[in-house]
Amino acid sequence: MALVLEGITKRFPGVLANDDVSLSVAPGEVVALLGENGAGKSTLMNILYGLYSADEGTITIDGEEMTLGSSADAIAAGIGMVHQHFMLVPVFTVTENVVLGQEPTGFGGMIDRDIARETVMNISERYNLRVDPDALIENIPVGVQQRVEIIKVMNREAEFVIFDEPTAVLTPQEVEEFFGILEGLQADGKGIVFITHKLGEAIRVADRIVVMRGGKVVGEALPAETTQQDLANMMVGRSVDLTVPKESASPGDVVLEVRDLVVLDSRNVKAVDGVSFDVRAGEIVGIAGVQGNGQTELIEGITGLRPVMSGSVRMGETDITDAHPRDLHQLGVSHIPEDRQGSGLVLDFSVLENMILDSYYDRPFSRGVFMDWASTRETAQDLVKQYDVRTPGIDVPVSTLSGGNQQKVIVAREFAREVELVIAAQPTRGIDVGSIEYIHTQIVAKRDAGAAVLVVSSELDEVMALADRIIVLYHGRVAGEFAPDAEVTDIGLAMLGSAP
Amino acid sequence: MTDTRLPEKEPTPPQRSPMMDRVTGVGTSVARSLVLPTLAMLTALIIGAIIIAFSDIEILRLLFDDPGAAAGQMVSEVSRAYRALFRGSLGSVNSLSESLFAATPLLLAGLSVALGFRAGLFNIGAQGQMLMGGLAATYVGVYVSLPGIIHIPLTLLAGFAGGMIWGGLAGLLKARTGAHEVITTIMGNFIAVFFMQWVLTTGIQDPGRNNPVSAELVTSARLPRLFGVDYRVTIGLLLAIAFVFAVHWLLYQSSIGFEFRAVGSNPKAGSYAGMNVAIVVTLAMALAGGLAGMAGANQVMGLEPYKATPALAGAVGFDAITVALLGRSNPVGVLWAALLFGALAAGGREMQGAAQVPIDLVVVLQALIVIFVAAPGMIRAIYRVKGREEKPTQMTTGWGS
Numbered sequence: 052m053a054l055v056l057e058g059i060t061k062r063f064p065g066v067l068a069n070d071d072v073s074l075s076v077a078p079g080e081v082v083a084l085l086g087e088n089g090a091g092k093s094t095l096m097n098i099l100y101g102l103y104s105a106d107e108g109t110i111t112i113d114g115e116e117m118t119l120g121s122s123a124d125a126i127a128a129g130i131g132m133v134h135q136h137f138m139l140v141p142v143f144t145v146t147e148n149v150v151l152g153q154e155p156t157g158f159g160g161m162i163d164r165d166i167a168r169e170t171v172m173n174i175s176e177r178y179n180l181r182v183d184p185d186a187l188i189e190n191i192p193v194g195v196q197q198r199v200e201i202i203k204v205m206n207r208e209a210e211f212v213i214f215d216e217p218t219a220v221l222t223p224q225e226v227e228e229f230f231g232i233l234e235g236l237q238a239d240g241k242g243i244v245f246i247t248h249k250l251g252e253a254i255r256v257a258d259r260i261v262v263m264r265g266g267k268v269v270g271e272a273l274p275a276e277t278t279q280q281d282l283a284n285m286m287v288g289r290s291v292d293l294t295v296p297k298e299s300a301s302p303g304d305v306v307l308e309v310r311d312l313v314v315l316d317s318r319n320v321k322a323v324d325g326v327s328f329d330v331r332a333g334e335i336v337g338i339a340g341v342q343g344n345g346q347t348e349l350i351e352g353i354t355g356l357r358p359v360m361s362g363s364v365r366m367g368e369t370d371i372t373d374a375h376p377r378d379l380h381q382l383g384v385s386h387i388p389e390d391r392q393g394s395g396l397v398l399d400f401s402v403l404e405n406m407i408l409d410s411y412y413d414r415p416f417s418r419g420v421f422m423d424w425a426s427t428r429e430t431a432q433d434l435v436k437q438y439d440v441r442t443p444g445i446d447v448p449v450s451t452l453s454g455g456n457q458q459k460v461i462v463a464r465e466f467a468r469e470v471e472l473v474i475a476a477q478p479t480r481g482i483d484v485g486s487i488e489y490i491h492t493q494i495v496a497k498r499d500a501g502a503a504v505l506v507v508s509s510e511l512d513e514v515m516a517l518a519d520r521i522i523v524l525y526h527g528r529v530a531g532e533f534a535p536d537a538e539v540t541d542i543g544l545a546m547l548g549s550a551p
Numbered sequence: 552m553t554d555t556r557l558p559e560k561e562p563t564p565p566q567r568s569p570m571m572d573r574v575t576g577v578g579t580s581v582a583r584s585l586v587l588p589t590l591a592m593l594t595a596l597i598i599g600a601i602i603i604a605f606s607d608i609e610i611l612r613l614l615f616d617d618p619g620a621a622a623g624q625m626v627s628e629v630s631r632a633y634r635a636l637f638r639g640s641l642g643s644v645n646s647l648s649e650s651l652f653a654a655t656p657l658l659l660a661g662l663s664v665a666l667g668f669r670a671g672l673f674n675i676g677a678q679g680q681m682l683m684g685g686l687a688a689t690y691v692g693v694y695v696s697l698p699g700i701i702h703i704p705l706t707l708l709a710g711f712a713g714g715m716i717w718g719g720l721a722g723l724l725k726a727r728t729g730a731h732e733v734i735t736t737i738m739g740n741f742i743a744v745f746f747m748q749w750v751l752t753t754g755i756q757d758p759g760r761n762n763p764v765s766a767e768l769v770t771s772a773r774l775p776r777l778f779g780v781d782y783r784v785t786i787g788l789l790l791a792i793a794f795v796f797a798v799h800w801l802l803y804q805s806s807i808g809f810e811f812r813a814v815g816s817n818p819k820a821g822s823y824a825g826m827n828v829a830i831v832v833t834l835a836m837a838l839a840g841g842l843a844g845m846a847g848a849n850q851v852m853g854l855e856p857y858k859a860t861p862a863l864a865g866a867v868g869f870d871a872i873t874v875a876l877l878g879r880s881n882p883v884g885v886l887w888a889a890l891l892f893g894a895l896a897a898g899g900r901e902m903q904g905a906a907q908v909p910i911d912l913v914v915v916l917q918a919l920i921v922i923f924v925a926a927p928g929m930i931r932a933i934y935r936v937k938g939r940e941e942k943p944t945q946m947t948t949g950w951g952s
Contacts, residue, residue, distance in 0.1 A: 356823065377825030386823070394819045400812070408813065409824035417806040424804075 053077040054130070054211045054242055059108035061094055068094040069105070070266040076211055076242035081233060083245045083257035087286055087483035088453050091266040092246050096213050099244075100132045101125035112211075131209030133200045135216045141189035145182055146171045149203050174202045178235045194225030201232065211242040218252055219481065223341060223511075223546075230256055248286070248483065250279040264288055287485050297495045300519040303332035304367075306472050306503035307353070312362035314345075314352035322348035324527035325362070330472070335494070335504040337518025337535075341546055342509040345527035347389060350476050350507060354386050355379060366472060380409055382472075385465035385497075389476035389507070391454070395461045398450040402442050403431040405449045406464050430467075438463035439489060455486030462490055466497060473497050473504040479513060491517060511542065588877075590930050591923035592891075599916045600629045603908055632908040639901020640894035646901070648782035654893025655784070655853065656681075656864075658791040659846035660871030661878065661885040662798050663718075663839045667732075668880040669802055670835035671815030676721060676736025677843040678868025679743035680714035682861065684844020685851050686747060687713025689765045689859040692772035692852060693755060699771040703852070706772045707790070710848025711841040717743065718840015719833060726829035732836065740868070747861040757858060765851075765859040774853040785853040792886065794842065799882040801838075811835050843868065873921050892917060 054076045061069040069091050076082050086092045097103045099110065101119035110117045112128055119125045125132075139148050150167045157163035171184040180198040188196060197217065204212055218226045233256055236243060247253055253260050254274045262270045262285045270285045283291045307330040316322035322345045330336045340346055351357035353364050355374045364372045366382060379386070388394045396405050407416045407427055415426045431445045440459045442452055449457055458478070465473075475494060479487040494517060498504050508514050514521055521533040523545040531545035604625035605611065614621040640650045660677045667674035674680075688710035695702065721735040751763030758766065774785035802808035814821035814831045822828050850863040874892055878884030899913030923930050930936065 375825065375827075376823060377827075380825050388823055390819075393817075394823045397813050397817045397820050399816045404809070404813075408820065411809050412806055412825075417809075420805045420807050422804050422806055422809060 053080075053113070055111045056095070056099060057109050057111070059095060059098060059105045059110075061098060061103060061105050067266050069098070072108070072263070072266070072268050074244075074261060074268070076244055078210065078240045078242050079237055080258050081237055081243045081245055081256055083247060083253035083260045084263065085247060085250070085253050085260055085282060085286060086263035087248060087485065088455065089483075090263040090286070092263055093215070094266075095263070096132070096215060096244070096246060099125065100130060100213065126207050126209070129208065129210035130213070131204030131207060131211070132213040133197065133204060133215065133217060135219060137196050137200050139188045139196060139199060142187065144185050144187055145191075145199050145202075146184040148188055148199055149174075149184075149206050153207075170206060171202060174205045178205065178232060178239070180232060192225075194221050194228065197221070197225075197229065198232065201236075209241070211244070212236065213244045213246070215246045216248075217245070218247065218249065226252075250282045250286075253282065254279065262286055283484055287483075291484055291488055295491045295495060295516045298499070300334040300498065302334040302519070303501070305329045306332050306367060307505065308363075308365040309353065310363045310365075312349070312352055312364065313360040314348040314357055315360055316348050321360070322527050323352060326524070326527070326529055327362075328522055328529065328532075330503040330505050332471075332501050332503050333498055334519045335498050335506055335517050337514035337521045338505065338507040338524055339511055339514040339521055339542060339546060340509070340524035340530075344524045346476070346507045346509070346524055348527075349524070350386075350389070350474060353505075354384070354474060376409075377412075383468075383470050385468075385470045385473045385475075385502075387458075387461055387465055387473075387475040387478050389480070391458055391461065391480070396449050396457060399448060401446045402435065402440065402449050402452070402460055403428060403445040405460050406431040406434055406445070408464060410464075410468070434463040434467055437467075438493075453483070455482035458482050458486060458490060462493055466493060470497060470500075470502050473502050474507075475504070476507045477509065478506065479508075479510075511539070511546070515539070515542075586936060587927050587930055588887075588920075588924055590934050590936070592920050594923050594930065594933065595916050595919035596633070598919055599912060600633070602915060603629050603632050603912065628906075632902050632906040632912075635902040635905040635908075636895075636898035636913075638898070638905075640898030644778075645782060646897060648778060648784040649897035649900075650890070650894040651788050652782075652784040652854075652893070653896040654889045655787045655791050656846040656849050656867045657870055657874050657892050658788075658886060658889035659794060659849060660843050660867050661874035661889050662791075662794055662882060663714075663842035663846070664871045664875035665878060665880040665882065665885050666798055666802070666811075666842065667835060667839040668875060669808075669815050670811040670831065670839075671818065672722075672725075672832065672835055672839070673733050674718065674721075674736055674836065674839045674843075675733055675872065676718060676739045676840070676868075677846070677871045678864050679736065679740035680717045680840040680843035681847030681850065681864040681868050682740075682743040682747050683717040683847065684710035684712075684714035684841075685847030685859050685863045686750060687844070688772075688848035689755065689768065689851050692768035692857075693766050695772070696769055697771060699775075702769075702771040703774065706768075706852055707845060707848050710844045710852075712844065714844015714847060715837045715841035718843065719837030721840075722833035722836025725836070726832045744861050747859070751859065751861065755859075763861055768851060768857040772852060773857055774849070783854065785849075787849040787853045790845070791849075791889075794845070795882045795886045798842070802882070807834070843871070846871075870917075873917060877921050877924055891920075 056072065056074045059069050059072045072091070072095055074095070084092050094103065098105045101122045101124045104120065110119060117128050119128065140151065146164070146167050149171050154162045155166040168184050174180070175182045178201070180202060182195060182198050182202065188199065217229060221229060233243065245257060254277065257274055260272045260274060260277065260282065261268055262282060264286060272282065310327050312323055312326045313321060314323035326349060328336065338346060348357060352359050355376050359373050363370065369382065371379060371382070392398055397408065411417055411422070415423060415430070417423055428445065435442060435445055438459050440463065441456050449460055452460070473494065478490055478494065494504060494506065506514065506517050515535055518535055521535060521537065521542065523530045523533070523542060525546060525548045530548060533542055607628060610621050610624050610628065613624065639646050641647060660681060663677050663680065664674050688706045691706045691709040695705065697705065717739055721732050721739055724730040724735050725732050748763045751765050755765050757764045774787045776782060777784050777786055777788060802812060810821065810826050810831050813824065814826055814828050818828050821831070846867060847864060851857060851859045870892060874888045875885055877888035895913050895917060899910040902908045902912070903910040
């Protein structure tokens with residue numbers, strides 16, 4: 052007996068989002084739904100969760116056809132969903148969040164907190180979730196918040212649980228714990244749909260992998276019989292290169308020289324605590340580390356966006372400690388910020404306007420205060436073509452583009468000029484395989500053209516694939532330096548603070 | 552491996568081209584963009600009619616005895632009021648002149664608030680900036696004597712400068728200390744009023760008066776009337792319209808406007824891209840203040856008795872916020888909104904005089920129009936207009952941003 056979706060078709064104006072998609076999940080089975088952004092995974096799951104209605108097709112549970120007109124229907128039918136962005140009230144406690152909407156009431160309609168608390172404790176113990184029922188959501192880490200979402204779903208007696216990109220927000224350790232929880236749910240006979248675009252995770256946890264592309268199911272695979280390469284090819288529809296093809300580096304002069312850098316975070320704690328390193332022309336230095344070990348502050352310190360407490364940053368002969376971003380731009384520094392939408396783009400602006408966001412002030416884009424839109428348009432058109440930005444035009448708001456294409460807008464803007472130093476933070480976070488491959492190629496091309504490149508990524512795979520030299524940050528200090536062919540376990544240990 | 556293309560991205564609804572709107576100033580589908588405001592106005596008039604019909608206690612009494620007669624009276628009451636509203640706003644050359652006359656300061660102050668919105672700033676201080684601008688203009692208009700061709704621009708410039716200093720101060724406070732402009736500009740309004748009350752009892756006071764009223768502006772500093780002495784509308788209107796184009800140019804054709812809009816929409820991205828957010832904020836508030844200051848100058852240079860009082864701004868500085876919202880902070884939109892509000896103000900006076908419907912109804916109508924324009928979803932639902940979902944108008948980012 053199982054949850055079966057059959058022949059689901061969903062049309063949006065001008066787009067076939069789901070085209071005759073069929074999918075089934077049995078109790079105790081983990082099905083990984085793999086696909087790039089825009090492949091139709093989210094649409095399918097939103098149909099299953101009652102948020103959209105399908106134009107064609109049926110949903111049956113244990114042979115009985117379901118009409119899911121709303122998420123309430125879906126919950127009643129035993130379907131639960133853990134969204135990528137949690138639906139929690141930050142100032143409420145864990146217990147309050149779990150029972151929100153179906154509070155157990157006692158005398159006079161008062162919430163019976165004891166019963167509520169007990170419910171949370173029971174579920175927490177049953178699946179080994181280790182959550183303090185009285186903690187405020189805003190005080191607990193993201194990984195624990197996710198477990199609260201799981202308790203919520205279980206409290207509503209879900210038999211089938213959809214996880215939408217559950218590992219995207221987790222640290223590597225949290226990912227491990229999450230996989231443990233998944234096993235527990237599985238052992239308890241829950242059917243699980245695990246949406247992801249991370250190939251390794253799909254192979255590791257799934258019983259069955261379903262690949263979607265362009266709104267269709269394009270293939271199914273068993274983890275034991277497939278490889279990441281096969282899955283990637285299936286997802287993208289052509290053969291993709293998971294390794295980054297590059298010659299060995301031939302480093303030249305030191306371009307970026309960071310000495311004893313100390314930078315405070317927004318709580319005035321030393322986030323970067325005496326970091327020193329060099330980046331030479333023609334090499335890629337990768338900074339690895341679990342997120343939150345000072346990477347953000349390091350980059351902001353180097354790029355003049357956060358005041359430096361002590362230490363120095365030099366670029367060749369020039370002291371650029373606390374230099375203004377505009378000065379760095381003129382010195383030939385490219386910066387791909389880690390928060391694409393928060394600090395890399397103005398989402399309300401068109402593709403065109405974002406293309407010139409940091410170079411609008413000078414020729415050929417403006418003369419004095421006069422913008423030269425004609426020449427700007429020309430440049431933007433060229434860049435869109437040259438950097439393969441998939442957009443209906445340069446005048447559409449950049450917010451309507453997919454994540455990968457938004458990132459390509461930034462890369463185009465930052466790379467389309469003479470560049471001596473590239474600083475790329477999380478350059479491929481959350482984007483599709485095709486765009487990742489493209490952006491990696493561009494970064495290597497900049498290196499080969501003689502630029503010094505500093506790449507920061509919380510994906511160790513990415514750092515290892517790109518870098519010619521790897522520096523591991525732990526608690527704001529350099530915890531080790533490695534060659535790209537070093538053992539993953541050694542780097543992993545350094546990331547956890549235990550020096551090899 | 553026959554398929555070599557990447558999957559297309561998520562469905563995106565067909566978009567109008569915002570860039571073209573910005574560059575040309577006119578939407579590619581003007582007619583369509585007028586549908587919702589027109590329906591909003593219609594709805595407001597219908598609700599206004601209901602309010603008029605039910606606000607006469609005599610008719611309400613009659614409603615129980617003779618519903619038919621009461622209905623008839625309601626209809627005649629409403630039609631009398633709305634005919635007066637139309638007559639007073641568009642019905643004659645003089646009405647037209649009165650509408651344009653009332654629209655002039657609204658347009659300048661509306662542009663001030665709209666410019667602020669575009670730079671992510673909520674300028675509630677147009678009122679105070681008008682006072683300061685009016686005061687500065689009064690000094691130049693009373694004490695200086697020059698040929699009109701020089702004196703008028705100089706007086707206007709003084710108005711601009713007065714407002715600019717007052718607005719720029721709020722901008723500087725925000726840039727330097729993070730003080731929120733909503734608070735500083737409101738406080739600025741209070742300070743401006745009391746400052747006026749004090750200054751106008753000093754040297755510049757009208758001789759022979761003991762309340763705060765300034766002396767008369769010399770003739771060479773007064774704005775000439777546009778259509779002869781019988782009609783009150785002045786060349787201030789042309790100036791205000793010129794500023795519609797100037798602000799439009801500034802926002803969409805200059806690199807300064809590019810910075811205003813970028814910082815207004817995402818200050819963090821602006822600073823990452825090398826813009827100096829502090830300078831942008833200060834400059835935007837200063838220019839916004841300058842525009843409001845010109846509106847204030849218009850109030851002493853353009854209408855009898857050509858004197859400054861602490862009440863010279865009336866409620867224009869606050870109505871300007873509504874005008875800017877109604878015009879969606881687009882300079883051309885602000886022009887239409889100011890004309891509409893000017894017409895309602897002129898018509899409202901006629902309505903009060905001829906039909907004994909209180910002028911407050913005009914305020915209700917204005918409020919209703921703005922509510923319906925601000926909530927396009929409601930109008931779409933009422934009239935079943937199809938179209939893409941619009942984002943609710945969010946003009947500024949949150950508190951403390």
